[in-house]
Amino acid sequence: MSPLFLALIAVAVLAVVFLFVLRARSSPAPPAPEKYQLGDVTVETLRLYNGYDWSKPPLVAVKGKVYDVSNKYELYGPGKPKNAYAGREVARALALDSLEEKDLGADLEGLTPEQLQRLEEAVAEFERTHDHVGQVVPLREFTAAQLGLHDGSDPSLPLYLSIKGVVYDITKGKQYYGPDGIYPFAGKEVARAFALFSTELSDCNDNLEGLSYAEMDNLRDWIGKFNYKYPIVGKLVG
Structure with missing residues (x-):
């Protein structure tokens, strides 16, 4: 092939690349996914949001507020380190830094000031990293x-x-x-x-x-x- 022909091919390739880059820059960004909304929920129904049903996001309640934790699936999904929290109220467990079934609940009785402080820090972290999507209500x-x-x-x-x-x-x-x-x-x-x-x-x-x-x-x-x-x-x- 002649040098001139090779140069023409290179120019054509560069033009195609330039057009793709230009089109990508001018295309609108995809819309953000809609925030999941649950609303009022009892603790009995919250149990359905434990990550095992693909149609429902994993949710965690802390002091009655329900958070969507699907953005941390590697922590809360099935078989993951904190899956025990998914679908549950976990205020006491967070205060005690516990994953035990007996500590899953909202009862804060008997906790020390240090444990309550740990809970408040955990609440602040949930507020910062997860969407608030609902509220636990009594039966x-x-x-x-x-x-x-x-x-x-x-x-x-x-x-x-x-x-x-x-x-x-x-x-x-x-x-x-x-x-x-x-x-x-x-x-x-x-x-x-x-x-x-x-x-x-x-x-x-x-x-x-x-x-x-x-x-x-x-x-x-x-x-x-x-x-x-x-x-x-x-x-x-x-």
């Missing part, structure tokens, strides 16, 4: 009458149902449980109905007498599905 108590208000007849209220006294928010399943759904369970205790695969209103109660092992197994399966899919918001009393 609400519902009477049967109060639960009944959440049957879908008032569209301004969320849909709730109870299984063995545990109240779930089933609003996102309103196509199944709402006024136009196929299951008449919203606003009711439905343990027996789930065990029997029944949609009879007479079976919407918590009476489990006379059920077979297989029927009790049905109920356990339903409870597992609801624990996975729907937030726990309260308990049925009275």
Whole structure:
């Protein structure tokens, strides 16, 4: 090849590279990912955010504030050093610098000033490095009458149902449980109905007498599905 031909090839390559660089500089930056928002959550539902469900980020609560720790997956992901914290309230554990199950909680009774100082330093670190995405709230108590208000007849209220006294928010399943759904369970205790695969209103109660092992197994399966899919918001009393 002649020197002139080689020079022309080099000029063409440089021109292509220049165009790519120019286009890269002029392209807008990709939008920042939306911040995950959880809102109010009970400690029972928080347990679902332990890093083992790919559709949910690992979350940690400290003194009632819930933080998204997915940016430190190497610490909080499954099998990682601090995975015991994921899905839990960890104020006491942070104060004690502990990973033990017995120390996972919000109880600060009996801690020394040095341990409380360690906790405050940990809180400051969480505020600096993780997004605050929600707040831990206590379980609400519902009477049967109060639960009944959440049957879908008032569209301004969320849909709730109870299984063995545990109240779930089933609003996102309103196509199944709402006024136009196929299951008449919203606003009711439905343990027996789930065990029997029944949609009879007479079976919407918590009476489990006379059920077979297989029927009790049905109920356990339903409870597992609801624990996975729907937030726990309260308990049925009275």
